[in-house]
Amino acid sequence: MERIKGLKCRECGRIYPKEAIHVCEFCFGPLEVDYDYAAIQQLISQEVITSRPTNLWRYWELLPIDGQPVNGTSSGFTPLIRADNLARLLGVEELYIKDDSVNHPTLSFKDRVVAVALNKAKELGFDTIACASTGNLANAVSAQAAKAGMKCFVFIPADLESGKVIASLIYNPTVVGIKENYDQVNRLCSEIAGKYPWAFVNINIRPYYAEGSKTIAFEIVEQLGWKTPQHIVVPAASGSLATKIYKGLKEFQKVGLIDNAETKISVAQAQGCCPIVTAIKAATDAIRPVVPNTIAKSLAIGNPADGYYAYHVVKDSSGYGETATDEEIVEAIKLLAKTEGIFTETAGGVTLAVAKKLIEQGRIPRNESIVICITGNGLKTQEAVADKIGKPTIIEPNLASFEKEVKP
Amino acid sequence: MAIMRLSLRFTKKLVPKPIIYQLGHDFKVVTNIRKANIDEDLGWMVLELDGEMDEIDRAVEDLAKQGIKVDPIEGDIVEG
Ligand SMILES: Cc1ncc(COP(=O)(O)O)c(C=O)c1O
Ligand SMILES: [Zn+2]
Numbered sequence: 001m002e003r004i005k006g007l008k009c010r011e012c013g014r015i016y017p018k019e020a021i022h023v024c025e026f027c028f029g030p031l032e033v034d035y036d037y038a039a040i041q042q043l044i045s046q047e048v049i050t051s052r053p054t055n056l057w058r059y060w061e062l063l064p065i066d067g068q069p070v071n072g073t074s075s076g077f078t079p080l081i082r083a084d085n086l087a088r089l090l091g092v093e094e095l096y097i098k099d100d101s102v103n104h105p106t107l108s109f110k111d112r113v114v115a116v117a118l119n120k121a122k123e124l125g126f127d128t129i130a131c132a133s134t135g136n137l138a139n140a141v142s143a144q145a146a147k148a149g150m151k152c153f154v155f156i157p158a159d160l161e162s163g164k165v166i167a168s169l170i171y172n173p174t175v176v177g178i179k180e181n182y183d184q185v186n187r188l189c190s191e192i193a194g195k196y197p198w199a200f201v202n203i204n205i206r207p208y209y210a211e212g213s214k215t216i217a218f219e220i221v222e223q224l225g226w227k228t229p230q231h232i233v234v235p236a237a238s239g240s241l242a243t244k245i246y247k248g249l250k251e252f253q254k255v256g257l258i259d260n261a262e263t264k265i266s267v268a269q270a271q272g273c274c275p276i277v278t279a280i281k282a283a284t285d286a287i288r289p290v291v292p293n294t295i296a297k298s299l300a301i302g303n304p305a306d307g308y309y310a311y312h313v314v315k316d317s318s319g320y321g322e323t324a325t326d327e328e329i330v331e332a333i334k335l336l337a338k339t340e341g342i343f344t345e346t347a348g349g350v351t352l353a354v355a356k357k358l359i360e361q362g363r364i365p366r367n368e369s370i371v372i373c374i375t376g377n378g379l380k381t382q383e384a385v386a387d388k389i390g391k392p393t394i395i396e397p398n399l400a401s402f403e404k405e406v407k408p
Numbered sequence: 409m410a411i412m413r414l415s416l417r418f419t420k421k422l423v424p425k426p427i428i429y430q431l432g433h434d435f436k437v438v439t440n441i442r443k444a445n446i447d448e449d450l451g452w453m454v455l456e457l458d459g460e461m462d463e464i465d466r467a468v469e470d471l472a473k474q475g476i477k478v479d480p481i482e483g484d485i486v487e488g
Contacts, residue, residue, distance in 0.1 A: 023413070028443065028454055028481055110488070132486045157486065182486070183479065187414075187468060190480035195410040195461055202487050237488045289479075298488030305483030347488065376488075 003043070004064055007207055008034035010309070018066075020124050020204040030305070031207045033064040041255040046226060049257075056112055056215040062251055063215075064208045065119045071148040072115025074104040076215050080223035080371070085339040090359055094369040096229065097336075098220055100376070101344050105143045106167065107377035108136040108298075108345075109216065109241065114144050114201060116212035121199030127151060128198040132189040134297050135164030136376055141201060142171040153198065155189050157182070161297065163380045182292075182302065210306075213241045217248030220371055221258060228263045230368040231319070233355040235347045235375055236267040236276050237301040239310030245373075246313040266319035266364070267310060268354035270294035270329065270346075276307045277321035285311045295326045295384050296346040298376060320363045324353035330388050332356065333378060343378035351375070412457045412464050413442075417477040420449040427474070428455070435467040436460065454481065 007016040011029025022031050044061040052058040056076025057069045079099045087095035100109040114137070121129055128151040131141045138154040145152035152173035156165065160177070168175055178185045193200040201209045221228055228249060234242045242265055249261035269277045272294030275287050287307035292300035304310070314321055324332065329349035336352050337343050344352075355372045358364045378385070395401040402408070418427070423446060432439045437459035444453040457464045471478050 023481060028413075030482070134486055134488050137487045155486070182484075186480055186485040187478065189485040190482065191410060191412055191461060191464065193485075194412055203482065203485060206482075238484065301484045301487065303479060303484045307483070 003036055003040050003061060004066065005034045005036055007031040018064075020121075020126070020199065022204055022206045033207055033211055035062070035251075037251070037254045044255055044257065046257060049222065056115060056212065056219075059215055059218045062218070062248075062255070063116055064211045065116065065123055067123060069115070069119050071118050071122070072111070072144055075111040075115040076103065077219060078103050080220060081340065081342075083340050083372075086336065089335070089339060090356055092359055092364075092366045092370060096220075096224075096369075096371045097340060097342060098216060098371055098373045099342060100216065101342060101348065101374050101378070105147070106136070106139040107380070108140065109213070109373075109375040110136045110140040111144070112215050113137075113209045113212035114140040117199070117201040117205045117209035118144050118148055118150070120208040121150070121201075121205055122148070124199065124205075126197070126199035128153065128196075129201060130154065130193070130196075130198045131201045132156075132185070132203075134300065135160060135167075135380065136298050137202065138168045138175075139164065139380075142168040142173040142175075145173060146171040155185070155192075157185060161381060161383060163382060167380060186303075210240045210244055213244035214248030214251065216241070216373060217245040218252065221249070221252055226258055228258060228261055229371045230262075231264050231266065231364050231370045232373065233266045233268055233351055233358065233364075233370065234373045235299055235351045236269055236310055236321075237299040237304065237347075239267070239276055239304045239306035239308075241373075241375070242267050243306050243309045243313050246317060263317060264319040264364075265313050265317045266354070266358055267314055267321045268351040269321065269323050270296040270299055270350050271323040271325045272296075273300045273302060274321075274323045275302065275304055276310050277323050279307065279311050280314050280321035287311065294329075295381075296329055296350050297381075298345065298347045299350060320358060322354040322357045322361075324350045324357070328353040330385055333385055334389065336374070337378070342374060344374045345376035345378050345381040346384050347376045348374040348378070349384075409459065410461045410464060412468070413481045414455050414457065414468070415479045415481055416451075416453040416455055416471065417479075418451050418475065422475060423448065423451050425474075427471070427476070431467055431471065434470065436463045437467050
């Protein structure tokens with residue numbers, strides 16, 4: 001039984017074969033994996049899923065690879081933590097953190113999408129994998145390519161945080177730092193992807209790659225005991241994660257794993273780069289590109305490829321969107337660390353700050369269940385908080401000095 | 409050889425100009441308009457350029473220099 005029929009244009013519905021293509025030849029709409037849900041319903045069940053290892057491949061039937069996964073088998077199934085300390089502070093009853101700051105192998109949710117992209121790239125016969133990234137994606141591609149024995153090229157802006165550059169270089173890919181402004185970086189990468197026969201995870205492999213994000217939704221549902229939360233708050237850059245979380249919930253319903261998928265999806269962006277939230281607030285799906293200016297570099301996408309779809313997910317699910325300033329981002333990073341013992345990167349700061357706002361505004365009622373997606377690790381963006389968290393107390397190596405300076 | 413698919417956006421003062429004709433004239437690229445909407449004060453276009461990569465580069469640079477907003481079809485390519 002064929003689980004995957006092919007690729008399908010999201011706009012005009014034209015059908016394409018399962019190849020390394022991502023835009024419709026006719027209308028230029030994005031292509032998406034086209035599953036046979038009736039066939040999948042016959043194969044999948046809670047029992048089948050729970051009998052498998054705790055990684056994202058336990059949802060194999062709903063992922064776009066034909067064979068069994070050989071790579072990326074440490075990714076996914078991150079903790080869903082009941083966040084009672086934070087809940088008390090925010091004044092809500094039922095709050096969870098989906099903690100992808102400890103996703104394997106490179107500590108961000110991007111390991112999920114790359115795990116899927118890499119297996120698919122191998123199935124399609126590629127020996128080289130590539131991406132254009134501001135950090136997390138480059139880390140995930142570099143690490144997983146090393147393990148899979150694939151050649152690897154990552155393209156990054158020349159002025160990236162050193163933590164994220166080192167966390168790619170260590171795996172020995174070819175790292176290319178691109179000078180010049182963002183528009184030109186984008187255009188160049190698109191050109192390179194068109195010329196070289198490489199699996200560019202977020203360009204020609206994008207229809208497959210993006211499916212990996214659904215596994216966050218699958219895991220949340222399973223970890224809540226096969227129930228959906230009433231709210232999920234997600235960070236948005238390209239808007240793909242938000243779109244795929246919604247899709248994942250709907251798919252679980254379609255194949256009969258849950259009865260309802262009424263979760264409201266709300267998106268979080270930095271005030272210095274919020275084209276999707278601006279559209280949500282203005283109630284128009286025409287996304288206006290912006291020039292990013294925020295400490296949340298992993299969310300700094302000014303012309304989001306899936307912005308239109310993220311907008312509709314938020315509207316269709318009755319969620320909302322909000323933004324966070326740089327100060328609010330830092331405060332939220334500290335708040336999460338102080339209350340739940342989780343050190344997240346700037347993207348996580350954006351998400352928590354926005355969740356807090358939506359609760360305060362009454363958009364998220366205090367008695368409803370809420371999941372906040374924390375998608376990256378704070379060790380990678382230390383410069384964002386380094387001078388805002390105090391310093392160690394320095395003392396002489398004697399008890400008197402300890403008691404005088406520390407005052408325990 | 410490479411094919412590059414671009415989205416072009418331009419404003420009023422560029423609307424009456426023979427941009428595509430000139431591009432095919434000045435550079436060794438095959439231009440192919442795949443979709444477009446141009447009215448009195450605004451225009452957008454999906455344009456394919458077929459040619460050597462550095463020739464495409466130079467053609468794009470020239471478009472940008474004239475004040476046309478040139479983007480890859482798929483939105484931003486660089487991801488978090
Ligand atoms: C840590 C982190 N969270 C969230 C996102 C947003 O994902 P998307 O582009 O799917 O909206 C990214 C990357 O873009 C990221 O690096
Ligand atoms: Zn189409």
